[in-house]
Amino acid sequence: MKKTIFLLFLLVGFGLSASAQISGGIKGGLNFAKLDYDLDGVDPKSKTGFHVGVFADISLAGIGIMPEAYISFQGSEFDGGGELDLTYIQVPILLKKSFAKVLNIHLGPQFGILTTAEDEDGEDVKEFLKGSDLSLAVGAGLDLPIGLSAGLRYVYGLSDINDSPADVKIQGRTIQLYASYKLFGN
Numbered sequence: 413m414k415k416t417i418f419l420l421f422l423l424v425g426f427g428l429s430a431s432a433q434i435s436g437g438i439k440g441g442l443n444f445a446k447l448d449y450d451l452d453g454v455d456p457k458s459k460t461g462f463h464v465g466v467f468a469d470i471s472l473a474g475i476g477i478m479p480e481a482y483i484s485f486q487g488s489e490f491d492g493g494g495e496l497d498l499t500y501i502q503v504p505i506l507l508k509k510s511f512a513k514v515l516n517i518h519l520g521p522q523f524g525i526l527t528t529a530e531d532e533d534g535e536d537v538k539e540f541l542k543g544s545d546l547s548l549a550v551g552a553g554l555d556l557p558i559g560l561s562a563g564l565r566y567v568y569g570l571s572d573i574n575d576s577p578a579d580v581k582i583q584g585r586t587i588q589l590y591a592s593y594k595l596f597g598n
Contacts, residue, residue, distance in 0.1 A: 431472060432470055432471065432472045432476075433469075433470075433471045433472070433476075433597065433598060434468070434469070434470050434471075434597050435468070435469045435471075435594045435596060435597020435598060436466065436467060436468040436469065436594065436595060436596055436597060437466070437467060437559070437592055437593050437594040437595040437596070438464075438465070438466055438467075438592065438593055438595065439463075439464070439465060439466070439467050439480065439482065439561075439590055439591065439592035439593075440462065440463060440464035440465070440482075440590065440591065440592075441462065441463060441588055441589050441590030441591055442460060442461070442462055442463075442588065442589045442590075443459075443460065443461040443462060443463055443484060443485065443486055443586050443587070443588055444458050444459075444460055444586065444587040444588075444589075445458065445459050445460075445461055445486035445487060445488070445498075445584065445585065445586040445587075446458045446459065446488050446584075446585050446586075447487070447488040447496065447573075447582050447583070447584055447585070448569070448582070448583045448584070448585055449580060449581070449582055450580060450581035450582075451580045454490070454580075455490075455491060456488035456489065456490055457488065457489040457490065457491070458488070458489070459486065459487045459488050459489050459495065459496075459497075461484070461485035461486050461487065462484075462485055463482045463483065463484040463485065463502070463588060463590070464482055464483060465480060465481050465482020465483060465502075466480065466481055466482070467479070467480040467481075467592060468480075469508065469594075469597070471508070471510065474509065474510045474511075475507070475508070475509055475510075476507075476508045476510070477505065477506070477507060477508070478504075478505075478506040478507075478508045478518060478520075479503070479504070479505050479506075480502070480503065480504050480505075480506070481501070481502070481503050482501075482502055483499065483500070483501055483502075483527075484499070484500045484501075484502045484524075484586075485497070485498075485499055486498045486499075486500060486584060486586055493532065494531065494532050495531070495532045496529065496530070496531060496532075496537070497528070497529070497530045497531075498526065498528070498529050498541075498584075499526070499527045499528040499529075500524040500525060500526055500527065500545065501524065501525045501527060502522055502523070502524045503522065503523045503524070503525075504520055504521070504522035504523075504549045504567075505520050505521060505522075505523075506518040506519060506520035506549060507519055507520050510555070513555070513557075514554060514555055514556070515552070515553070515554060515555075516552065516553045516554075516555060516563075517550075517551070517552050517553075518549070518550070518551050518552070518553065518565075519548075519549070519550045519551075520548075520549060521546065521547070521548060521549070522546070522547040522548070522549045522567055523544070523545075523546060523547075524544060524545035524546070524547065524584075525543065525544055525545075526538065526541055526542070526543050526544065526545065526573075529541050539575070540574070540575055540576040541573050541574065541575050541576075541582075542571065542572075542573045542574070542575045544571070545569060545571045545573055545584060546569075546570045546571045547567045547568055547569045547570055547571070547584065547586075548567070548568045548570055549565055549566070549567045549568075550565065550566055550568075551563055551564055551565030551566065551588070552564060559593055559594040560591065560592070560593055560594075561591065561592045561593075561594075562590065562591045562592075563589075563590055563592075564587070564588070564589055564590075565587070565588040565590065566585075566586070566587055566588075567584070567585070567586040567587075567588065568583075568585060569583035569584035569585060570583070571583065
């Protein structure tokens, strides 16, 4: 019985891979990031950064899965000149729906791993933040037939990233403007 189920999954997998369109490439763009503090009197401002990485697009009949991996420079600026610089390795796994082969919308979870955290003086403050972050990403894009794509995405942090003794909830919010180029696939 177990062998039969395994063979069935194997055949379905080969069948899907034979008819699925697989492509991938590089992507990058701007981040307009800010940290949302659950604390009166703290009003973080948006910080401009960038992201760069790779993507794959596995599509079948206009619906697909789009995993990505990229490094993202985020954080916030504060009144009075302070700032917090955060660097994450982000891994979104998005469900993508294409319309008319040119437009798409995408939605899914994004998993982040904090690699660096520094204040305005360059001091390491990583010990005060959690090492991982879970977010929800939603966006829309334009896929050109020459392999170029561009889009806009909003990433809403679901996790409280504060790991200090202070009882303050901190969540990330990022708007991304991006472009990508397919290196393989159609």
